Amino acid sequence: MIPERLTAAEWLARPEVQTIFAVLEGDAGRTRAVGGIVRDSLIGASRDGADIDMATELLPVAVMQKAKAAGIATYPTGIEHGTVTLRLGATSVEVTTLRQDVRTDGRHAEVVFGSDWAADAARRDFTINALYCHADGRLYDPLGGAGDLINGRVRFIGEAARRIAEDGLRVFRFFRFSASHGGEQFDAEGLAACQDAADDLDHISRERIGSEMMRMLGLPRIARTLGVMDQFGLVRIAPGAGEALLRYEALGGASPMARLALLGRESLETRQADWRLSNGAVSHAQNIADAAAMLRAGDVGWAAYRFGEDAVEGLAVAAAEEGWSRDRLAETARDLGRLPVAPLPVNGSDLVARGMKAGPEMGAALAILERAWVESGFLLDKDALLDRIFH
Numbered sequence: 001m002i003p004e005r006l007t008a009a010e011w012l013a014r015p016e017v018q019t020i021f022a023v024l025e026g027d028a029g030r031t032r033a034v035g036g037i038v039r040d041s042l043i044g045a046s047r048d049g050a051d052i053d054m055a056t057e058l059l060p061v062a063v064m065q066k067a068k069a070a071g072i073a074t075y076p077t078g079i080e081h082g083t084v085t086l087r088l089g090a091t092s093v094e095v096t097t098l099r100q101d102v103r104t105d106g107r108h109a110e111v112v113f114g115s116d117w118a119a120d121a122a123r124r125d126f127t128i129n130a131l132y133c134h135a136d137g138r139l140y141d142p143l144g145g146a147g148d149l150i151n152g153r154v155r156f157i158g159e160a161a162r163r164i165a166e167d168g169l170r171v172f173r174f175f176r177f178s179a180s181h182g183g184e185q186f187d188a189e190g191l192a193a194c195q196d197a198a199d200d201l202d203h204i205s206r207e208r209i210g211s212e213m214m215r216m217l218g219l220p221r222i223a224r225t226l227g228v229m230d231q232f233g234l235v236r237i238a239p240g241a242g243e244a245l246l247r248y249e250a251l252g253g254a255s256p257m258a259r260l261a262l263l264g265r266e267s268l269e270t271r272q273a274d275w276r277l278s279n280g281a282v283s284h285a286q287n288i289a290d291a292a293a294m295l296r297a298g299d300v301g302w303a304a305y306r307f308g309e310d311a312v313e314g315l316a317v318a319a320a321e322e323g324w325s326r327d328r329l330a331e332t333a334r335d336l337g338r339l340p341v342a343p344l345p346v347n348g349s350d351l352v353a354r355g356m357k358a359g360p361e362m363g364a365a366l367a368i369l370e371r372a373w374v375e376s377g378f379l380l381d382k383d384a385l386l387d388r389i390f391h
């Protein structure tokens, strides 16, 4: 059962949150928390450090003025659509003035500010995302989102096709929330509308898609959902990767970078462009994929030496890709954990001290030393290593 009041939520009891509510006339019902924080607190699934969003009847300038007067730091992070970020102590809250769309062209919404809570709810995407919480923990649920939440139903607000025509990103959000809150079951109307719209989403910003996808790749269960998205042409999955993704989550993995590696090493570059991924993210995923390839080949020492911590993620990826038995996984994990991995204790100047000149010869010598080092299990000391070259 969904409670009518949020009492146990850690964030709600925080003095900083209560101060912000008080400053923004939350007691009079003019400001309420909304979105993910409310939804996830209701089902006991909110994560530490989750974003806190609030909706308010107060105009953005009033939010800024009142907050400043109370000594709360203010940042006009999205002031043109009515969003101000407030920061008090370690708590930061995004406060957005109630708005109503007057015109949309599928990408940009022109907004006017309002004080109509039902209208604010109606312009959100899914009923489970239109749940509000008063300063005292009372729930405001104008669209029956709480019922849908317990039933795991990710239901568009209003007519799905029309809501997708307003903002095509909602197709990706439908899949993300069906994976996180719908047990990877899909509301029939929503699914049909997503399928109809799937060929016509080229105009959606890649950053927005990438951000939804990366959030999705960090969820516990997404393999089935990705399979459906693949059928609709919304995501490309390399042959064989579907089963690997299933095995990966059966092992309890939920790392977005490992998921990227599993989706296909060859396709990382196109995916970077499609989802506007950072170079850091792509090289992280690449390292995990490379570590996994070494582990599959039995080169545990090399994987650990070259990729350090990424080899641990590579382990789950390798196991998922090849369908390892629990025993093989446990054994390889043990080997990996036991290795006293350390950098090569010999460098170019050690070689120069022994009379070698910089150049191709030195490069070759260092490669031999590196191999001896890794293959010894990181046990040889400097002299023993140098003896391999200068005997």
Ligand code: ATP
Binding pocket: 034, 035, 036, 037, 051, 053, 123, 124, 125, 126, 129, 130, 167, 169, 170, 173, 215
């Ligand atoms: P999460 O816990 O994943 O952050 P969230 O519900 O907070 O989930 P956000 O993407 O942070 O999701 O968005 C905050 C809220 O803004 C949503 O709950 C929803 O009410 C509204 N929202 C966000 N994106 C859209 C959209 N494209 N169309 C309509 N409403 C949206």
Ligand code: MG
Binding pocket: 035, 036, 037, 051
């Ligand atoms: Mg959020």
